[in-house]
Amino acid sequence: MSSVICLEISILRRDGGLQCRSSLKKDSVATYAAAMERGEYFPPVIAFNDGQEIWLADGYHRLAAAECIGQKTFSVDLRSGSLRDAILYVTSIKSNKLQGLPHTLGDRYRVVERLLRDHVWSRCSDDQIADHCGVSRQCVHRIRQECTLRY
Structure with a gap:
C-alpha cells in the first residue's frame, strides 16, 4: 500500500x-x-x-x-x-530505471554487494541476483568472489 x-x-x-x-x-x-x-x-x-x-x-x-x-x-x-523491503526495492532494476540520475558502475557494484550481504539473497544464484539488479551474471559472480575474499 x-x-x-x-x-x-x-x-x-x-x-x-x-x-x-x-x-x-x-x-x-x-x-x-x-x-x-x-x-x-x-x-x-x-x-x-x-x-x-x-x-x-x-x-x-x-x-x-x-x-x-x-x-x-x-x-x-x-x-x-520493512527496512528489508526497502533494500529489495532500491536494489531492483525497476528502481534503477525510475531514478533521475543513472547508476554508475560503482553504484551497481554497491547494489549487488548489498544483496550479497542479505541473509536470503546471498543464497540465490548469480542469475537471480543479476535479473533483480539488472546487471550481468558475470558481474554478480565477480562481486560475489571479491566479497568472499574480503569477508
Missing part, C-alpha cells in the same frame, strides 16, 4: 544502508536546488514505513537539494514495509 503525503524531512531515516550511491553528486544537488527555487516540480521521494521508522529509499539528491534551500517538508510516496 502506498500514499503520497507531505512529511517533515527530518523524520526520514537515511542510515539504513539504502543509499546505493557512493556519494551525493554536489553538482546535481546544486542544480536541483536552483530548479526547486524556481518552483519546478520534483516527484515525491520514496520511503518505507515499518510502523516505527520511515526509511528513505529513493530521493537522496532531491532531499539534499530541498535542505539546501531551507525546505523543512517534502512530498513522500510512503509505502508500507
Whole structure:
C-alpha cells in the first residue's frame, strides 16, 4: 500500500544502508536546488514505513537539494514495509530505471554487494541476483568472489 503525503524531512531515516550511491553528486544537488527555487516540480521521494521508522529509499539528491534551500517538508510516496523491503526495492532494476540520475558502475557494484550481504539473497544464484539488479551474471559472480575474499 502506498500514499503520497507531505512529511517533515527530518523524520526520514537515511542510515539504513539504502543509499546505493557512493556519494551525493554536489553538482546535481546544486542544480536541483536552483530548479526547486524556481518552483519546478520534483516527484515525491520514496520511503518505507515499518510502523516505527520511515526509511528513505529513493530521493537522496532531491532531499539534499530541498535542505539546501531551507525546505523543512517534502512530498513522500510512503509505502508500507520493512527496512528489508526497502533494500529489495532500491536494489531492483525497476528502481534503477525510475531514478533521475543513472547508476554508475560503482553504484551497481554497491547494489549487488548489498544483496550479497542479505541473509536470503546471498543464497540465490548469480542469475537471480543479476535479473533483480539488472546487471550481468558475470558481474554478480565477480562481486560475489571479491566479497568472499574480503569477508
